[in-house]
Amino acid sequence: MNAIPEIQIEATQLDRLAAQRNLYSRAKEVQGWQVVLSVPCVIGWSFAVLAVPALGPYAALWGIVITLLDSVALDPWQKSLKERAARIQELFDCDVLELPWPELKSRRPEAELIAEHSSRYRRTDPEYKSIHDWYAPVVKGLPIHLGRLVCQRSSCWWDAKLRRRYAVWVLSALGVFSTLIIVLSLLGDASLQTFILTGITPLMPAIMLATKQFTEHNESATRADRSIGLVDKHGLTTSIREPHRAWTFLGHDAEEILAIAFGSVCRRGGVRFCAPARRTGLAFGRWFGGFCGRQHSSLRRM
Numbered sequence: 001m002n003a004i005p006e007i008q009i010e011a012t013q014l015d016r017l018a019a020q021r022n023l024y025s026r027a028k029e030v031q032g033w034q035v036v037l038s039v040p041c042v043i044g045w046s047f048a049v050l051a052v053p054a055l056g057p058y059a060a061l062w063g064i065v066i067t068l069l070d071s072v073a074l075d076p077w078q079k080s081l082k083e084r085a086a087r088i089q090e091l092f093d094c095d096v097l098e099l100p101w102p103e104l105k106s107r108r109p110e111a112e113l114i115a116e117h118s119s120r121y122r123r124t125d126p127e128y129k130s131i132h133d134w135y136a137p138v139v140k141g142l143p144i145h146l147g148r149l150v151c152q153r154s155s156c157w158w159d160a161k162l163r164r165r166y167a168v169w170v171l172s173a174l175g176v177f178s179t180l181i182i183v184l185s186l187l188g189d190a191s192l193q194t195f196i197l198t199g200i201t202p203l204m205p206a207i208m209l210a211t212k213q214f215t216e217h218n219e220s221a222t223r224a225d226r227s228i229g230l231v232d233k234h235g236l237t238t239s240i241r242e243p244h245r246a247w248t249f250l251g252h253d254a255e256e257i258l259a260i261a262f263g264s265v266c267r268r269g270g271v272r273f274c275a276p277a278r279r280t281g282l283a284f285g286r287w288f289g290g291f292c293g294r295q296h297s298s299l300r301r302m
Contacts, residue, residue, distance in 0.1 A: 002144040004151065005137040008096045016092040017131040018121035019114040023085035030078040037066050038205035039177060046184040049198045056198035063202035070205060075212075088114060096135070097148045153231045160224035163217040170217070174210035178203060 007013060045059040087109045094101050101108060125131070135151045142150060185199030 002098075002140060002142060002147040004096055004135055004144075004147050005133070005140045008092075008134050009132060013092055013096060014128045014131060015118040016088050016114055017134060018125070018128060019109075019117035020085040020088040020092070021131060022117040022121040023081050023088070027078045027081040027085065030074055030081065034070055034074050034078075034205075034209055037069070038209050041066075042181065042202045042206060043177075043184075045202050046181050046199075050184055050187060053194075053198075056194060060197045060201040063204045066205040067208055070208065084109065084113065092134075093152075097151060098144055099148070149231050153228055156224040156227045156231075160221040160228070163221040163224070167214045167217040167221070170210050170213045174206065174214075177206060 041062070042059075045055070045062055049055050049059050087106055090106075091101070091109055093099065122128075136154070139147045139150050181203055182199055185195050
């Protein structure tokens with residue numbers, strides 16, 4: 001048994017989740033401004049240049065200025081917000097999963113930072129309804145060493161899935177958007193110099209933003225997959241090698257709990273399973289239970 005479900009709904013932990021949610025929301029707002037400045041505004045410039053070719057140099061200047069603004073101000077601001085949110089999330093995980101804080105890696109987030117941003121989050125969700133049960137309560141039936149693995153594996157699985165989906169969407173959107181801008185530029189029967197000036201240069205902010213987003217999310221998804229592989233290869237193997245700590249969780253409970261690790265999503269009101277992932281998890285749970293049972297029988301015969 002473990003206390004994960006009880007600890008994660010304590011007021012202190014909910015405040016931490018609220019603070020990291022608010023910080024991530026602010027980071028998304030900054031990213032939203034980057035998208036607006038890089039996409040709709042560039043489309044507007046393309047139509048303007050098509051109607052008034054003399055505006056071409058100003059469209060190019062816009063692309064250069066926005067690219068510099070992203071690099072100098074908007075990107076560092078967004079990164080700072082995400083880093084603070086990640087530290088708060090890590091503090092939540094350390095307390096809920098009963099792990100030590102990595103003192104050499106980073107310093108603990110300030111209590112004032114958590115109080116400030118949790119109070120802002122409460123304006124839209126005063127009862128914290130959307131962040132209750134961050135980890136599925138069903139993990140309560142596991143010992144803490146297995147509960148940590150299941151919770152972290154579930155988070156990594158869902159994170160990798162969302163990031164890969166977003167990376168593909170970004171790349172597709174960039175392709176469609178670039179094609180539109182290039183077609184609009186060619187409609188004006190522009191020379192190569194004019195095409196580069198009024199078509200390619202204004203596109204630079206969007207190209208930089210999209211390629212950066214694609215690379216970052218794809219790399220994060222790869223790291224999450226690597227973490228899942230380590231859990232599968234070493235974490236569960238270690239637990240299996242200690243059947244005296246695992247055999248009491250055989251049968252239906254083990255199947256249901258391990259199903260979480262293969263695709264559960266914490267939603268408002270509980271856990272919803274992705275059907276194929278849930279079937280995979282249940283099958284793995286049956287295998288895991290049988291394996292532990294055989295190990296237990298072997299130990300008893302020794």
